[in-house]
Amino acid sequence: MSLDHIQPAPTESAKRASALQRFLASRRNNERVEQVGIFAVLAIGAILMIIPFIWMVGTSFSRSANMAMPRIPRLWPADPSLFNYQVAVTNLPIIRYYFNSFLVTTLTTVGYLFLSALTGYAFAKGRFPGKTFFFLALLTTLMIPFEIRMIPLYFLMRTLHLKDTLAALILPFLAGGFGTFLMRQYISTIPDDLVDAARVDGASEFVIFCRIVLPLCGPVLAALAVLTALWRWNDVLWPLLVISDRNLYTVTLGLAAAGRSQGIFTGVALANTSLAILPIIVLYLFLQRYIIRGITLTGLKG
Amino acid sequence: MIKQVRKSLVWYVFIAPTFILFGLFVVYPTLETFRLSLFREVATQQELVGFAHYVRLLTNQVFINALLNTAFLGLAFLLLVIPISLVLASLLNNLRVAPNLFKVIYFLPQVTSTVAVALVFSYVFQPNWGLVNGALRFIGVNPLPLWLAEPRYVLTGSRSAVTILAIWVALGYYMLIFMAGLQSIPVDFYDAAVVDGASPLQTWWYITIPSLRPSFVFLFITGIIDAMSRFSDLWTLGGPAGTPARSLQTIVMFIYQTAFEGNDYNLASAASVILFLIVLGVTLINFRNLLKQEFANL
Numbered sequence: 212m213s214l215d216h217i218q219p220a221p222t223e224s225a226k227r228a229s230a231l232q233r234f235l236a237s238r239r240n241n242e243r244v245e246q247v248g249i250f251a252v253l254a255i256g257a258i259l260m261i262i263p264f265i266w267m268v269g270t271s272f273s274r275s276a277n278m279a280m281p282r283i284p285r286l287w288p289a290d291p292s293l294f295n296y297q298v299a300v301t302n303l304p305i306i307r308y309y310f311n312s313f314l315v316t317t318l319t320t321v322g323y324l325f326l327s328a329l330t331g332y333a334f335a336k337g338r339f340p341g342k343t344f345f346f347l348a349l350l351t352t353l354m355i356p357f358e359i360r361m362i363p364l365y366f367l368m369r370t371l372h373l374k375d376t377l378a379a380l381i382l383p384f385l386a387g388g389f390g391t392f393l394m395r396q397y398i399s400t401i402p403d404d405l406v407d408a409a410r411v412d413g414a415s416e417f418v419i420f421c422r423i424v425l426p427l428c429g430p431v432l433a434a435l436a437v438l439t440a441l442w443r444w445n446d447v448l449w450p451l452l453v454i455s456d457r458n459l460y461t462v463t464l465g466l467a468a469a470g471r472s473q474g475i476f477t478g479v480a481l482a483n484t485s486l487a488i489l490p491i492i493v494l495y496l497f498l499q500r501y502i503i504r505g506i507t508l509t510g511l512k513g
Numbered sequence: 514m515i516k517q518v519r520k521s522l523v524w525y526v527f528i529a530p531t532f533i534l535f536g537l538f539v540v541y542p543t544l545e546t547f548r549l550s551l552f553r554e555v556a557t558q559q560e561l562v563g564f565a566h567y568v569r570l571l572t573n574q575v576f577i578n579a580l581l582n583t584a585f586l587g588l589a590f591l592l593l594v595i596p597i598s599l600v601l602a603s604l605l606n607n608l609r610v611a612p613n614l615f616k617v618i619y620f621l622p623q624v625t626s627t628v629a630v631a632l633v634f635s636y637v638f639q640p641n642w643g644l645v646n647g648a649l650r651f652i653g654v655n656p657l658p659l660w661l662a663e664p665r666y667v668l669t670g671s672r673s674a675v676t677i678l679a680i681w682v683a684l685g686y687y688m689l690i691f692m693a694g695l696q697s698i699p700v701d702f703y704d705a706a707v708v709d710g711a712s713p714l715q716t717w718w719y720i721t722i723p724s725l726r727p728s729f730v731f732l733f734i735t736g737i738i739d740a741m742s743r744f745s746d747l748w749t750l751g752g753p754a755g756t757p758a759r760s761l762q763t764i765v766m767f768i769y770q771t772a773f774e775g776n777d778y779n780l781a782s783a784a785s786v787i788l789f790l791i792v793l794g795v796t797l798i799n800f801r802n803l804l805k806q807e808f809a810n811l
Contacts, residue, residue, distance in 0.1 A: 232636050249604045254681045256601060257618040260681070264621070266644050267633050284647035299558075330531040339521035347530060354796045359789045362544035362772050362782055363549065367542060384536035416523045423695045445626040447745045448765070454775065463626045467749060470632045477636060488629045495624045499617045504625065506686065507693045 264288075266486070271295050271389045271485045276478035295482035302473070307458060308465040312444055315380045315461060322385040324432055330386075332395025332420050336406055346395075353388040365452050379453040380461070384443060384453050384501070390435055393509060397431040398424060434505030437498070444491070462487050522746030546789075549782035562602065565627035576784060578759055579767040586672060586763070587740025590679045595732060597680065598687035599725070601719060605688065606695045616692075630682055631749035635661065638674045661750060664758035671760045675747060682746075687732060694728035734799045738792055744769070764788050 265286050268275050273288030274295065281289075299305070334346050362381060365374075373379040401424065409419045425432075447490075452463040460468065466487045474480050495502060550566055552559040570576045605615055622630055635642040638660035646657045658669030666672065702724065703706035707714040719793025744765040747755055753770040762770075764784060 245567060245607075246609060248718065249608050252637040253601065253604055253608060253615050256684075257615055260618050262620060263637050263644060263681075265635050266637070270636075276555065280642035282642055282647065283651055284642070290580060326531050326534070330528045333524045333527035336520075337527065339522035339524040342524075344530065349531075349535075352535055354793055355539060355543050355789070356738070356742050356792050358744070359785045360539065360546055362768075362778055362785065363542035363545035364538065365773075366538075366545075371618060373526075382534075383538040387539075388535075390610050391531060415529070418535070441624060445628075445745075447626070447628050447748075448769070458588070463628050466632065467628045470628070470635075470749060474632075474635070480632065481636065484629050485633050488625045495621070496617070499620075503616055503689065506620075506689050512781075 214397060220288075249349055258440060264423075264492075267481050268485055268489070268497075271478060273478050277480070278475040280477060295478040296349040296486070297484040298479045299486055302479075303469055303483060304458070305462070305465070305483075308460050309490075312460055312461040312463070316440050316443045319381050319384050319443045320436050320499035322381070323387055323390055323439050325435055326354045326386050327390030327435065328398075328425060328428060328432065329420065330391045330397075332398050332424050334391070334395040335401075336403070336424075349388050349391055353392065361449065361452065365411045368453050374453050375456045375459060377459060380443075380450060382448075384439075387439075392437070393431065393435060394428065397428060402428055430504075431508065433501050434508045437502050437505040438509060441502075529691065536649055543789075546782045549779050550786045553779055562779075567787070569780060570787065572784055575759065575762075579755075579762045579764050580787075582755070582760070583741060583743065583763040584671075586679075586743065586761075587678065589672070589676050589735060590683075590740060591733060591736045592668050593676065594680045594683055594687055594736075596727070598684055599691050601735075602688040602691035602695060605703050605767055606692055614683070616689070618685075619688055622682045622684075623686050627682070627745040628749050631678065631746040634674070634678045634681075634746075635750055653765070660756060664760035671751075671757055675750065675761060678746060679743075690732055691725065691728055694725045698724045730799075737795050741788060741792055741795075 244325065266284060269286045269288055270280070272291045272293070272295065274292045275290050280375070329347075334342065334349075368374045369380045373382070405423060406419055409423055413421070431447070444461075445463055445468055446461075447463045450461050454460060454464060457465075457468075466483060469483050470480060473483070551561060551563060553562045553565070554560075576597040601619070604620065605612055608615070640644075640646055640657060640659050640662055643660070645660070650655055659673050660669060660674040698721065701722050702718060706720050711719070740763055743763045747761045747763055748766055748769070751757070751761040753762075753766050753774060755766055765788070766790070768781045768784050771777050777779075
């Protein structure tokens with residue numbers, strides 16, 4: 212239908228249309244202003260979040276930072292050199308620390324994931340007397356923070372001759388109430404039919420677990436792996452208690468010890484810290500999607 | 514019957530490793546902490562003293578200071594980080610350009626080790642040339658605050674410095690939890706508000722914030738538990754005594770110092786039990802809800 216036949220209407224509707232357009236345009240403008248505002252606030256926050264890191268890396272390249280720091284902070288030094296890093300790698304067996312941390316974190320994470328999934332599977336799909344009792348007992352252990360049992364645990368390690376071994380950093384953390392609980396919740400959502408079908412085919416429970424259940428747990432295992440790895444990599448209290456042999460230091464413990472002894476040499480200390488942080492940041496940038504999803508999924512931060 | 518037992522046997526085998534490890538590394542040490550707290554070491558023999566250590570603790574200025582300090586630092590941190598992260602999360606939730614980039618940046622301090630971050634911040638808060646005071650000098654502030662060298666309860670003292678550090682570290686995590694909460698609010702709620710002609714700020718205040726109740730509860734409870742067991746960052750900055758003037762000493766640092774520097778394992782165990790009771794109290798509030806959900810279908 213053409214509007215041209217009705218005389219007053221065209222101007223009327225044209226007016227209305229242009230008013231609507233102006234309204235939409237102003238809303239779009241408002242929204243653009245709003246988006247710019249939000250972006251600005253978040254960007255200022257983001258700068259505050261990364262500026263200590265940038266300052267750290269910048270200062271770690273300054274040889275003169277060991278004697279005197281500039282009164283007005285500089286993000287990039289006037290005298291860039293690798294001197295501090297040369298001192299850092301000759302003083303600290305940082306490769307050794309990385310090897311220890313890597314070994315401890317990997318073994319703990321693999322063991323923790325396997326045991327959590329296995330026990331979680333039993334609680335999700337198994338039928339056996341005492342299941343509720345055992346599950347309740349498991350939930351109770353969730354309430355016991357590590358700090359509360361660390362003194363007897365330290366004595367236990369001494370009695371078992373595990374003090375000053377990497378095993379002391381692995382064994383106490385292989386089984387976890389949280390991991391088991393999370394895996395049980397997740398495995399419960401796998402349909403029973405899938406498991407029953409395999410049982411009818413004569414598969415043993417362990418085969419079902421490895422071939423059917425584990426492959427379906429990918430996302431939750433990834434989340435749990437990230438959290439466990441972060442938690443173990445960054446721990447310092449327990450390594451501090453059971454490791455006094457410098458060759459067995461983890462990155463975190465080695466850094467803490469170096470911070471104590473060389474803290475007055477700002478340049479070297481920040482080079483040490485950069486060596487401990489930067490590889491993890493690079494890894495984080497590659498894995499950020501999984502890490503952030505893992506945190507959101509479980510509500511924990513490792 | 515035999516078949517029945519054999520059938521359940523496999524499940525016991527599945528849970529056995531976990532429960533053996535739990536027995537050895539969780540249950541036994543926890544009970545042992547309780548036992549140690551009631552004994553005293555007399556020439557390598559343990560002698561029952563009842564609650565004497567608890568009485569000693571409650572009259573011990575250092576312990577009371579550590580307890581109050583832990584509570585103060587925890588509350589100051591939570592009362593600041595929750596509103597800040599809520600506002601930033603709400604903004605980020607409405608941002609259409611590069612929201613992921615901001616998530617990654619804000620979360621960055623959380624993946625770096627607490628020790629490393631605390632070391633960096635010992636330089637950031639250095640009074641003469643640190644990043645913070647350097648910036649303050651640049652804009653003409655005089656006299657410059659002492660930060661980590663000032664043990665008194667002032668706005669620019671050691672407690673403020675470590676609270677800023679804690680917020681800086683945790684902000685990204687709190688934002689992520691709030692964003693998950695924000696995304697689970699049904700769109701209908703907002704539509705209803707638009708129909709009623711509510712302004713964006715009104716919508717945020719009357720709809721968004723009340724709907725985030727579960728996130729608030731979760732963050733507050735886990736936040737308190739984390740704050741009660743705070744150790745690594747403050748130990749890195751102030752040693753086990755929480756220098757300066759014990760202004761940074763927490764309960765776990767007290768336990769560490771008493772046990773592993775003072776060799777008074779019994780007193781330290783009593784302090785651990787008190788920490789346990791506090792954490793238990795906080796957890797039970799949370800646990801009741803968990804159990805309600807869990808055993809509705811068991």
